[in-house]
Amino acid sequence: MMHVRRSPEEIAANRARYEEHQKKGLEFAPKALPGPSPLPAPVIEAAAIIHQEIVPGGWYWSSKLLRGEAIRIDQGEGNSTVALVAWNAEDTSERINLVDTAKVQWTTALGKGRVIFSDMGRVMFSMIEDSSGAHDCLMGGSTAASNAAKYPGEKTRNTRDNLILAAVKLGLDKRDIPGILNLFAPVRLAEAGGFAWQGKRTNSGDYVELRAEMDMLVAFSNCPHPLDPDPTYQPKRVVITRYKAAIPAADDLCRTATAEAVRGFENNALMQA
Amino acid sequence: MSDFIQTSPARSLQNAAQDHFIAAEAPWSGLVRKGQTIRIEDSYGQQAIDTLFYRADDFSERYSNQDTMRMQGAAYIGIGTKIMSNEGNVMLTMTADSCGRHDTSAGACSCESNTVRFGHGTKYLHACRDNFVLEVSKHGMGKRDIVPNINFFMNVPIKPNGEMTIVDGISAPGDYVELIAEMDVLCVISNCPQINNPCNGFDPTPIRVLIWDGED
Numbered sequence: 001m002m003h004v005r006r007s008p009e010e011i012a013a014n015r016a017r018y019e020e021h022q023k024k025g026l027e028f029a030p031k032a033l034p035g036p037s038p039l040p041a042p043v044i045e046a047a048a049i050i051h052q053e054i055v056p057g058g059w060y061w062s063s064k065l066l067r068g069e070a071i072r073i074d075q076g077e078g079n080s081t082v083a084l085v086a087w088n089a090e091d092t093s094e095r096i097n098l099v100d101t102a103k104v105q106w107t108t109a110l111g112k113g114r115v116i117f118s119d120m121g122r123v124m125f126s127m128i129e130d131s132s133g134a135h136d137c138l139m140g141g142s143t144a145a146s147n148a149a150k151y152p153g154e155k156t157r158n159t160r161d162n163l164i165l166a167a168v169k170l171g172l173d174k175r176d177i178p179g180i181l182n183l184f185a186p187v188r189l190a191e192a193g194g195f196a197w198q199g200k201r202t203n204s205g206d207y208v209e210l211r212a213e214m215d216m217l218v219a220f221s222n223c224p225h226p227l228d229p230d231p232t233y234q235p236k237r238v239v240i241t242r243y244k245a246a247i248p249a250a251d252d253l254c255r256t257a258t259a260e261a262v263r264g265f266e267n268n269a270l271m272q273a
Numbered sequence: 274m275s276d277f278i279q280t281s282p283a284r285s286l287q288n289a290a291q292d293h294f295i296a297a298e299a300p301w302s303g304l305v306r307k308g309q310t311i312r313i314e315d316s317y318g319q320q321a322i323d324t325l326f327y328r329a330d331d332f333s334e335r336y337s338n339q340d341t342m343r344m345q346g347a348a349y350i351g352i353g354t355k356i357m358s359n360e361g362n363v364m365l366t367m368t369a370d371s372c373g374r375h376d377t378s379a380g381a382c383s384c385e386s387n388t389v390r391f392g393h394g395t396k397y398l399h400a401c402r403d404n405f406v407l408e409v410s411k412h413g414m415g416k417r418d419i420v421p422n423i424n425f426f427m428n429v430p431i432k433p434n435g436e437m438t439i440v441d442g443i444s445a446p447g448d449y450v451e452l453i454a455e456m457d458v459l460c461v462i463s464n465c466p467q468i469n470n471p472c473n474g475f476d477p478t479p480i481r482v483l484i485w486d487g488e489d
């Protein structure tokens with residue numbers, strides 16, 4: 001079977017365009033981003049707080065989160081990994097998409113100034129604050145089997161079951177559970193592709209703040225990451241605060257730092273017009 | 274297109290149970306029975322082949338890229354990789370690989386993500402996600418059933434600092450992977466139409482899928 005190839009000129013033009021995007025994404029964008037947010041976390045004004053909840057180690061939580069609100073996830077006094085998933089409240093077939101999030105931003109390392117995309121090319125969250133810069137969008141969460149292997153003989157809760165519980169209580173089912181973003185998980189990749197846990201032993205006091213860029217349902221699971229080096233199952237409580245965020249200024253970091261975020265927010269604007 | 278490569282005395286073109294030619298940019302789906310071996314061939318080289326698997330008798334169990342990466346402790350797919358489901362079961366095992374580089378971190382291209390990556394002018398270009406939507410809809414599934422996929426022959430190095438970029442594929446004409454099914458699975462393929470990055474050498478080409486019965 002013959003295949004008619006594209007012309008060398010078309011191919012050269014597309015390659016040149018790709019290399020231009022690549023250069024912006026790999027070289028210019030990282031320079032436009034700040035370092036991690038300073039510690040300790042500033043106090044959130046009481047009047048802005050909509051809801052605050054302490055999620056015990058091993059448990060899950062979910063909430064509606066409206067556009068313009070933000071959520072702070074605070075490690076409190078101990079180390080913990082918080083697995084996060086989210087759906088568009090109006091059409092739950094649109095959901096957090098980490099493969100797109102990494103690919104379009106040219107990085108798996110998410111931190112302050114980055115955004116989190118849905119499968120529809122729209123921004124769900126802006127990472128407006130992040131003190132740790134250590135999150136994992138690749139490895140997913142614990143399961144009953146992974147916990148049984150890691151903590152033999154112990155009765156433990158796991159992220160997979162937690163997220164099924166959260167999804168079903170929201171009227172969804174396990175088909176709706178997308179890939180998981182692990183907050184506070186210092187996972188790094190070796191050149192050969194192997195994973196390693198390369199963090200501080202604890203993330204005590206670290207926090208992340210995510211601003212909602214559309215109305216959403218969000219679900220969290222607070223269980224140890226599969227690579228957490230602690231051989232004992234002892235996830236610590238986290239504090240989750242839903243609050244009214246400041247209205248983004250024209251030069252808002254997350255909306256302007258990268259060409260990809262700019263275009264993502266243009267897609268949001270079409271939906272919200 | 275290259276000559277047939279015999280990876281086992283039992284595998285020849287003549288005794289293949291199925292032999293599919295998949296045109297450039299086209300989708301395909303088919304059933305692979307437990308014990309059967311599926312070969313996915315990059316017939317012309319440098320062609321990303323976006324692939325999903327669903328348990329044949331319960332589509333709610335499906336390929337999970339995160340479980341697959343977690344179970345093998347590594348980001349890339351290669352010989353010996355167990356293709357895991359969202360229920361933690363092995364769906365298939367990769368038994369042969371003449372290429373050596375396959376991705377499962379970067380997902381499928383879509384009209385929507387193309388606008389973000391390459392500009393709004395690229396919205397109306399055919400994309401893998403549209404292929405997937407059309408193909409899974411034939412089996413009673415919808416957009417919510419499309420999960421992060423494997424990209425056979427796509428080269429996406431991830432650096433220790435997290436940097437991720439799609440670079441030129443290393444597959445040559447005739448390169449192939451073979452996977453043995455550990456359960457009955459529905460295989461769904463989008464022969465990637467992307468022309469804005471090097472995953473297809475900027476020139477999408479046809480592929481071939483062969484399936485052989487188990488050798489007992």
Ligand SMILES: [Zn+2]
Binds near residue numbers: 323382
């Ligand atoms: Zn594609």
